[in-house]
Amino acid sequence: MAMQVFISDDNEQQRLWLTEIITAQLNQLQFDYELAPVWQPTDVLRMVRASNGPNIYFLDIVLKQATNGIELASAIRNYDPDGFIIYVSVRDDMLPETLSAMTTPTGFISKADMFDKAKFVPRVTRVLQVIKQRLVTLKQAPEPTLTLKSGALLLKLKLRDIVYCEKVHGLRTTRIVTDSQAYIVHKNLSTIKAQLPATHFFNDFQSYAINLDKIVTVNFNKGLVSMANGDRLSFSRGTIKKLRAYYQTQE
Missing domain, CATH: 3.40.50.2300 (Response regulator)
Incomplete structure (x- = not known):
């Protein structure tokens, strides 16, 4: 077409x-x-x-x-x-x-x-x-993907479909949220971040990896990040400063 x-x-x-x-x-x-x-x-x-x-x-x-x-x-x-x-x-x-x-x-x-x-x-x-x-x-170029093996589960996701990845506290587990659904995988977030390119993902948060192309709005005063799928992620003022610093380097 x-x-x-x-x-x-x-x-x-x-x-x-x-x-x-x-x-x-x-x-x-x-x-x-x-x-x-x-x-x-x-x-x-x-x-x-x-x-x-x-x-x-x-x-x-x-x-x-x-x-x-x-x-x-x-x-x-x-x-x-x-x-x-x-x-x-x-x-x-x-x-x-x-x-x-x-x-x-x-x-x-x-x-x-x-x-x-x-x-x-x-x-x-x-x-x-x-x-x-x-x-x-x-x-x-082949379609960039995130490929993970978690137990019996083999997960292969297009990077452009991933909205964000979130560390599940207290467990060696990560929640991966895509445009259509969410997956729970038994992998450290740091292991997943290694497959997420910094050109499209913001990996500097300790508990999140965020697809920069899926960010709709950022309220730096309130520490709120609105994503394209409707989710709103909340961060402390000290943490959100990292994202502000990133955008300042892009100006």
Whole structure:
């Protein structure tokens, strides 16, 4: 199935021009794609939920809708964790916000030279070339998994499906929570953490390993971390400082 390409911009003139430029470059680089016929956030999310991904998303940050581009990107991440998000915006000053929102953008294209093909097309081409190369890598790489043998149980879970792992206090046991269910395994959490890459998991908590892609919100004052499956994890102020320090290094 071809990947979907979404262009979400509430300015019709700009959206049509972007569509012309982006599709021309997609064709030139021989992408196998379908242009999504929607741009409004609610419609985009409806289509994303029904697609397999990874898809490509060109999002304007300042959408005059109930949901802005950064919020839309955060919602997209719940359904398409490997998708390619490119912000296209006149608001260059909001670049730090796109990073702190944990949407993992592939690129940021300024609208400063909108309608100037000579300046704008190379920016689109560069980001699409990066995506093209990453798609090749994704196809070549096996799906990363967590493989554990616990007694008679052989557990093999896709890393992207794991929400968090929690140490069961007093026992050499860990609870692994995925998008759909939870597993109890007789393994030390430290043994499990060794298989969880720091690029996607925060392993610095003593009793938890948390999938960074599954974090929805963090309240550092209250020590609360809300996860994509609806669970809320509670930490002391001293402990949550470790997560704050991690995000500060990413800015």
